[in-house]
Amino acid sequence: MYSIASDMPFILADKVAPYAWFPEGASSFAPQVDYLFTGILWICILFFVPIVIAMVYFMWAFRERPGYRGSPEALHNTPLEITWTVIPTAIVVWIFWEGAVGYLDMARIPKGTVDVNVTAKKWVWSFKYENGGENSFEKIGSVDYPKLVLPVDQDIKLIMRSEDVLHSFYIPAFRAKRDVVPGRYNYMWFHTTKTGIYDLFCTEYCGDNHSNMNAKVEVVSEEEYKKALEKAVQEPEDPLERGKLLYKRLGCSTCHYAGDEGANGPGPSYNGSWGKSVPLESGESVPFDENYVRESILNPPAKKRKGYGAASPMNSYAGRIKDEQIDALITFMKSLENAQPKTGK
Amino acid sequence: MSVADRPIVSPASGDGSTYPEHHFLNHTSGFLSWALTLDHKRIGLMYLVGVMSSFALGGMFALMIRLHLWNFKDGWLSNQTYNQVFTLHGAIMVFLFIIPSVPAALGNFLLPIMLGTKDVAFPRLNLGSFYLWVTGLVLFLTALSITGLDTGWTFYTPYSIETQKGGAVLAATFGVFVLGFSSIFTGLNFIVTINTMRPPGMTWFRMPLFLWATYATSIIQVLATPVLGITVLLLSAERLLGIGIFDPKLNGDPVTFQHFFWFYSHPAVYIMILPAMGIISELMSVHCHKGIFGYRMIAYSSIAIALFGFLVWGHHMFTSGMADVTTIVFSALTFTVSIPSAIKVFNWLGTMYQGTVSLNTPMLYALAFIFLFTIGGLTGLPLGALALDMHLHDTYFVVAHFHYVMMGGTLVAFLGGLFHWWPKMTGKMFNETFGMISATIVFVGFNLTFLPQFVLGTRGMPRRYATYLEEFQDLHRLSTIGSLTLGIGLLVALLVLLHSLFYGRRAPTNPWGGATLEWVCSSPPPHDNFATAPTVGDPYDFNGIEYDAKQGGYVKKS
Numbered sequence: 001m002y003s004i005a006s007d008m009p010f011i012l013a014d015k016v017a018p019y020a021w022f023p024e025g026a027s028s029f030a031p032q033v034d035y036l037f038t039g040i041l042w043i044c045i046l047f048f049v050p051i052v053i054a055m056v057y058f059m060w061a062f063r064e065r066p067g068y069r070g071s072p073e074a075l076h077n078t079p080l081e082i083t084w085t086v087i088p089t090a091i092v093v094w095i096f097w098e099g100a101v102g103y104l105d106m107a108r109i110p111k112g113t114v115d116v117n118v119t120a121k122k123w124v125w126s127f128k129y130e131n132g133g134e135n136s137f138e139k140i141g142s143v144d145y146p147k148l149v150l151p152v153d154q155d156i157k158l159i160m161r162s163e164d165v166l167h168s169f170y171i172p173a174f175r176a177k178r179d180v181v182p183g184r185y186n187y188m189w190f191h192t193t194k195t196g197i198y199d200l201f202c203t204e205y206c207g208d209n210h211s212n213m214n215a216k217v218e219v220v221s222e223e224e225y226k227k228a229l230e231k232a233v234q235e236p237e238d239p240l241e242r243g244k245l246l247y248k249r250l251g252c253s254t255c256h257y258a259g260d261e262g263a264n265g266p267g268p269s270y271n272g273s274w275g276k277s278v279p280l281e282s283g284e285s286v287p288f289d290e291n292y293v294r295e296s297i298l299n300p301p302a303k304k305r306k307g308y309g310a311a312s313p314m315n316s317y318a319g320r321i322k323d324e325q326i327d328a329l330i331t332f333m334k335s336l337e338n339a340q341p342k343t344g345k
Numbered sequence: 346m347s348v349a350d351r352p353i354v355s356p357a358s359g360d361g362s363t364y365p366e367h368h369f370l371n372h373t374s375g376f377l378s379w380a381l382t383l384d385h386k387r388i389g390l391m392y393l394v395g396v397m398s399s400f401a402l403g404g405m406f407a408l409m410i411r412l413h414l415w416n417f418k419d420g421w422l423s424n425q426t427y428n429q430v431f432t433l434h435g436a437i438m439v440f441l442f443i444i445p446s447v448p449a450a451l452g453n454f455l456l457p458i459m460l461g462t463k464d465v466a467f468p469r470l471n472l473g474s475f476y477l478w479v480t481g482l483v484l485f486l487t488a489l490s491i492t493g494l495d496t497g498w499t500f501y502t503p504y505s506i507e508t509q510k511g512g513a514v515l516a517a518t519f520g521v522f523v524l525g526f527s528s529i530f531t532g533l534n535f536i537v538t539i540n541t542m543r544p545p546g547m548t549w550f551r552m553p554l555f556l557w558a559t560y561a562t563s564i565i566q567v568l569a570t571p572v573l574g575i576t577v578l579l580l581s582a583e584r585l586l587g588i589g590i591f592d593p594k595l596n597g598d599p600v601t602f603q604h605f606f607w608f609y610s611h612p613a614v615y616i617m618i619l620p621a622m623g624i625i626s627e628l629m630s631v632h633c634h635k636g637i638f639g640y641r642m643i644a645y646s647s648i649a650i651a652l653f654g655f656l657v658w659g660h661h662m663f664t665s666g667m668a669d670v671t672t673i674v675f676s677a678l679t680f681t682v683s684i685p686s687a688i689k690v691f692n693w694l695g696t697m698y699q700g701t702v703s704l705n706t707p708m709l710y711a712l713a714f715i716f717l718f719t720i721g722g723l724t725g726l727p728l729g730a731l732a733l734d735m736h737l738h739d740t741y742f743v744v745a746h747f748h749y750v751m752m753g754g755t756l757v758a759f760l761g762g763l764f765h766w767w768p769k770m771t772g773k774m775f776n777e778t779f780g781m782i783s784a785t786i787v788f789v790g791f792n793l794t795f796l797p798q799f800v801l802g803t804r805g806m807p808r809r810y811a812t813y814l815e816e817f818q819d820l821h822r823l824s825t826i827g828s829l830t831l832g833i834g835l836l837v838a839l840l841v842l843l844h845s846l847f848y849g850r851r852a853p854t855n856p857w858g859g860a861t862l863e864w865v866c867s868s869p870p871p872h873d874n875f876a877t878a879p880t881v882g883d884p885y886d887f888n889g890i891e892y893d894a895k896q897g898g899y900v901k902k903s
Contacts, residue, residue, distance in 0.1 A: 074636020
């Protein structure tokens with residue numbers, strides 16, 4: 001690891017983590033990036049410390065005091081001025097060069113990669129593997145994170161698209177980031193070097209639950225990766241289990257509270273809804289039944305529930321969801337007929 | 346300029362100092378005498394009150410953000426409210442405070458006086474700019490507060506198009522449009538004034554550096570701001586006429602919006618920092634009682650920054666998926682800006698060397714500026730290095746970086762300038778001890794707030810997060826404690842200034858020993874500044890400017 005933790009004890013060093021500036025690197029980009037950062041850090045120190053020393057010294061040595069009077073004449077020193085123009089120029093040329101070379105490595109995608117399709121939507125990441133299987137979820141603490149499983153020591157290529165607004169795919173441990181832009185595919189790649197579980201963040205602001213749009217990346221050995229792929233292919237047969245999975249995979253959980261999980265808003269909770277009468281923004285009421293659920297998934301603005309007129313709008317799922325999947329979700333909502341609404345925040 | 350040219354003054358209360366009985370503040374009275382004034386000094390003061398109030402408002406939102414982030418989850422705001430609050434904070438600070446702060450408030454007051462003229466070239470346009478600013482402010486604040494705008498101050502598409510608050514985006518961007526015109530007119534006015542109204546003897550290279558900085562800023566304002574107007578018009582055309590420009594649903598490209606937006610907003614960064622650099626050049630030379638080191642290099646570097654500043658907007662979009670060549674070219678151009686900035690810092694230090702350094706409130710702010718701006722500038726290097734930016738982009742490292750430049754740079758310089766010219770503007774001296782205490786608390790609080798954010802950023806904490814991972818909590822708490830300290834420091838500064846209005850002793854004509862023209866006219870200046878156009882020499886000729894205990898200030902002994 002290239003972290004400078006060992007030779008520069010930092011006063012703000014995290015109490016638990018063994019690193020100072022960076023999370024532990026887990027891709028082939030990490031040594032490169034950390035090396036460049038360390039280099040620039042030392043350059044900055046070499047400029048900053050003398051500047052501050054000079055400032056404090058001049059402040060003291062030339063301070064206004066009885067019996068002392070400095071020169072009022074403006075100074076001018078061409079050789080000095082040329083020196084402090086040329087040296088910084090040379091240094092930034094080096095920084096630019098190193099940065100550009102490293103960037104080209106990140107931008108040029110090698111051949112023979114393991115490909116993963118990444119879809120970003122408010123506010124969930126979903127991943128589709130080469131065999132068509134989709135990602136599973138892992139509960140850490142009280143949060144269910146989408147989990148991307150990747151093999152170690154492989155070149156991974158991500159083909160990324162967004163279904164709604166701008167997002168950005170960022171794995172700090174890999175030192176890799178790329179915006180996910182609607183209306184086009186963006187690509188990125190990295191070479192995994194270490195097994196473990198790493199954080200994945202969305203770093204382009206995307207609305208209400210932007211800060212919850214996280215996922216986990218698990219880098220595993222080749223054999224475990226194969227096993228994970230096999231499991232990833234199928235959605236469960238059982239409609240209720242399938243509904244539960246789709247609730248998370250399709251991102252319903254990022255707005256609608258259900259059972260004892262999911263985000264409490266901006267959308268209404270499913271708990272205790274089934275079969276009841278739903279008051280609408282228009283003043284009417286409709287029963288919460290199969291047709292209401294179906295219409296709300298395919299054409300969300302048609303019948304907005306009272307109190308949710310100003311909430312962030314839901315995008316239509318028309319063309320993205322199959323009828324059997326809607327059935328599975330309906331089964332899931334039915335099962336919550338008597339669940340309690342979330343109290344408090 | 347001889348003493349005979351001075352406006353009529355009467356020896357004031359026993360201490361022998363000269364204090365004008367008649368000056369611009371009491372020239373006329375009544376509400377309309379201010380509301381309809383064409384006097385650049387009064388317009389400057391009205392701007393000052395406006396931008397300071399905006400700053401207070403934006404500052405409140407900043408503290409709300411910091412307090413919310415005390416805990417890693419379940420803060421006191423909902424996610425939605427948090428998003429609205431950071432949008433309000435950013436939008437108010439950028440459009441209502443930093444951009445107009447130095448040019449419109451201090452610039453308006455000082456520019457004609459430094460030029461030895463009675464007013465700017467177009468006094469009515471100047472008043473018009475002020476009312477445009479007020480109109481923009483009302484529109485903008487109404488849009489922000491009533492509709493709950495939550496797009497961030499950058500209005501990125503397609504979020505800003507598809508958000509429920511689409512109307513809010515239009516109203517807010519229209520506010521920005523009007524504010525932009527205020528900015529353009531002020532810039533135009535300053536350019537014409539500097540070009541045509543310099544007094545006899547003031548060649549380009551005998552202009553105070555504050556004027557060079559203001560001139561460079563005005564050029565950017567006039568050239569870049571129209572692009573913001575165009576962007577807003579395109580955004581409206583897309584919404585109202587359904588023409589696909591930025592929205593992928595209409596076959597538009599959201600990245601195009603970023604190009605448009607940053608083509609204005611990056612030069613706008615230099616609208617914010619260049620005048621601050623101008624202030625520091627004045628403060629360093631006056632409070633070191635020594636001519637500025639490398640005058641020409643500082644003047645040229647202002648122009649260089651203004652020109653290079655137009656070519657680097659792409660560095661806000663390094664991760665957006667631009668072509669590789671474009672990305673690399675933008676990275677190279679970005680580094681060109683660092684050189685003129687570095688030159689300025691070295692020149693300011695060179696000015697201190699062998700001078701006579703007066704450690705007072707404005708000087709402490711100026712020194713704090715050099716410390717903070719150097720950090721802000723240096724941390725731009727890792728962000729400009731492409732490979733490294735892939736890691737740091739859109740993390741707290743960026744947040745810390747631009748706060749060091751915008752707040753540690755512009756705000757601290759603005760405060761330094763405010764304390765420096767306060768005696769000239771109000772005719773009152775402030776309490777020096779408490780002024781220096783405010784500078785110290787601001788300095789400590791600022792570093793405590795933003796240093797931890799660099800570490801948060803390198804460790805991967807993304808921007809604009811209402812909740813975050815628990816491992817980041819300690820650093821966030823440090824930052825929050827710092828922000829409260831900073832708030833106290835700023836409050837002390839405000840109280841010191843307010844106190845001086847009521848209890849401050851009368852200011853002498855030249856309290857600091859400056860050699861530029863504003864220190865020749867009385868404090869506060871008379872209504873028409875100078876009876877006759879003064880003849881000027883070197884603005885940094887401190888020979889013979891001596892302290893006179895009888896006057897409580899400096900006088901020129903020739």
